[in-house]
Amino acid sequence: MFRLAPPTAAGRTLRCVARSASARQFTSPAAFTSDNTRGVLPEVLAAIAAANEAAAAVPAYGADNETQAASQAVRAFLEAPRAAVLPLVSGIASDALAIASAAGPLNAVLCHRMSHVHMWQCGATALFTGGAPLVPLGGDDGKVSPAELARALEAAAAGLGGAVYTHAVSLLSLTQPTEAGTVYTPAEVAALSSLAHKHGLLVHMDGARLTNAVVALGTTAAALTWEAGVDILSFGTTKGGTMAAEAVVVFDPDASLGGSGGGGDGGDEGVDGAPAGLVAATSPSLPSSSGTSGTPCYRPAASLALLDMKRRRKRAGHELSKMRFVSAQIRAFLADGLWRRSAERANAAAATLAVRLSDAAAVEAASHVGGEKGAATTAAATAAPGEGSASLAADVPFIWQHPVQTNQLFLSFPFNARGDALMSALSAVGGVAWDSELEGRLCMRLVTAFDTTEAEIDAAVNAFVKGLQSTGTQ
Secondary structure, three states, rough: OOOOOOOOOOOOOOOEEOOOOOOOOOOOOOOOOOOHHHHOOOHHHHHHHHOOOOOOOOOOOHHHHHHHHHHHHHHHHHHHOEEEEEEEOHHHHHHHHHHHHOOOOOOEEEEEEHHHHHOOOHHHHHHHOOOOOOEEEEOOOHOOOOOHHHHHHHHHHHHOOOOOOOOEEEEEEOOOOOOOOOOHHHHHHHHHHHHHHHHHOOEEEEEEEEHHHHHHOOOOOOOOOOOOOOOEEEEEEEEHHHOOOOEEEEOHHHHHHHHOOOOOOOOOOOOOOOOOOOOOOOOOOOOOOOOOOOOOOOOOOOOOHHHHHHHHHHHHOOOOOOOOHHHHHHHHHHHHHHHHHHHHHHHHHHHHHHHHHHHHHHHHHHOOOHHHHHHHHHHHHHOOOOOOOOHHHHHHOOEEOOOOOOOOEEEEOOOOHHHHHHHHHOEEEEEEEEOOOOOOOEEEEEOOOOOOOOHHHHHHHHHHHHHHHHHHOO
């Protein structure tokens, strides 16, 4: 489907772009490369400094008050008082360790073919699971297709009828928002989770930009995660403005992983912030679910106790001795609505940039196409995705590869000299060439952040317009 313009939730009035007395007056060559290229929220830096001013001797390895406070903040944000929280410093480790809690070398993991765990992590999941393969699924705009998931589960169930050559599927991993910048609604997450649970799988969510999805949908983190059937969450804050702070969250440790082994660094909590006194389990307390063929398609490879998760984190080098400095970032990010303001600014900056790029494209297209077709082209270039006519794609400078729903924009250009010129123009402000989902076209990704400025948006639009002017109607 051709996409000729982005949706905007509030017409053309989204103006929540970061501004301050110290706002940058120039545009970095990496301004729109990724939210990973941006700095750290001042409130987060202040929290790190405050943690450094604490008592001279502070308990190590997460047994400190700061880590317990951060764990409580995560539970409050997710409205999940029983959740176990394991802070760490990397999104890749967060995903891989979470997935390894539910998959071993004899298991397989289902995910979208565009997902970060599949495309961008250099086999980290295979490393931490001991070799569990990722099975990529299709679906438009980065979202797993329910029909494809159903087919994969039925195929997995049928293949386990005594076949020793087949991995047992144990987990479905979803990304929210997706790698296409799109969002699953709570109902969509619930439908996929229900199907996975019916076949005995656990459900993992990569929530590196979860707060952007919460804001985009006007919902709650709970509605997008455990209320919709997610069992394990990789919760990210780094892209939202912390320095390096992520967490694995297990929503129901008893049901999902079979309890906690307890202990760790002399404290009385099995996992950072998890209830004490849980009995170690030898196997997960999962239902003996079967697929439609009657053959179970999930068999745990080993005990999945919470103590095992903590051991994995330790062995991976992510149980930091001075964990309080990671935890301080999470606590600050979730305090006083900072996470919401960060996501609102990033999403709004993307919406503003998308509208302005669409407007510039519409003006340019209309100037070269007269009469009724010119009016139609202008209307198409400012319509919501799917509302324009594919036949007009040749008359507009670009189309949208995916809807703009959070803080990522994917522009699709013609595969010709004009497309090359526009790609080159936007690369000067940090645009990155991306995989094209549309045959015979080019794609570029732009990403906004909590501190994207109006000056940076102006620079991107000006670069785009100059690229248009340099190519004329090619």
